[in-house]
Amino acid sequence: MGNVEYTLDYYKDNADEFYDSTIIADVAYLRDRFRKELPDNAYILDFGCGSGRDSKAFIDLGYRVDAIDGSEEMCKRASEYAGIDVKCMDFFNLNESEKYDGIWACASILHVERDRIHEVIAMMRNALKPGGVMYISFKYGDFYGLRDGRYFVDLNEDLFKEIISKVDGVKVIDEWVSVDVRREKDVTWLNELIQRV
Numbered sequence: 001m002g003n004v005e006y007t008l009d010y011y012k013d014n015a016d017e018f019y020d021s022t023i024i025a026d027v028a029y030l031r032d033r034f035r036k037e038l039p040d041n042a043y044i045l046d047f048g049c050g051s052g053r054d055s056k057a058f059i060d061l062g063y064r065v066d067a068i069d070g071s072e073e074m075c076k077r078a079s080e081y082a083g084i085d086v087k088c089m090d091f092f093n094l095n096e097s098e099k100y101d102g103i104w105a106c107a108s109i110l111h112v113e114r115d116r117i118h119e120v121i122a123m124m125r126n127a128l129k130p131g132g133v134m135y136i137s138f139k140y141g142d143f144y145g146l147r148d149g150r151y152f153v154d155l156n157e158d159l160f161k162e163i164i165s166k167v168d169g170v171k172v173i174d175e176w177v178s179v180d181v182r183r184e185k186d187v188t189w190l191n192e193l194i195q196r197v
């Protein structure tokens with residue numbers, strides 16, 4: 001079984017537990033940093049939406065939102081929670097051109113194989129309008145491989161710089177490290193705001 005299959009099986013087998021643990025996580029401060037870079041009435045893609053927590057939050061704030069996830073189980077729950085039709089889709093099937101003002105990828109593309117993350121970021125860039133902004137986050141560190149039933153890529157500032165250097169037409173406009181808002185999780189996160197130029 002490949003890394004993707006392990007990860008999707010995890011979300012299939014643990015959908016309720018994952019939904020319950022993430023739907024209540026308050027990451028409004030992260031969304032606020034992202035929103036500062038967006039125009040009024042922005043069109044947002046929630047890229048790997050998981051529970052639909054952030055899709056619903058953006059909708060409630062008046063934004064237009066599309067949402068995708070690779071897990072059918074999570075798409076069902078996110079569709080019901082956010083009140084929109086969440087599309088079940090592999091990240092590598094993103095094939096939009098200059099459609100979105102912002103792309104929100106909170107703890108999602110960290111499941112992409114390390115040597116292919118730059119490919120996904122390039123697809124995200126293509127889907128952004130010129131000047132559009134993407135938010136992406138990774139667990140902080142240098143580990144990659146299977147952990148707790150899922151494939152993860154952890155990144156630090158230097159590893160991310162190496163990856164983003166392979167993507168044309170983008171610039172990092174903000175980078176910071178944060179702690180997990182879920183008190184039971186002793187996890188540090190690398191956060192990146194990237195603009196299409």
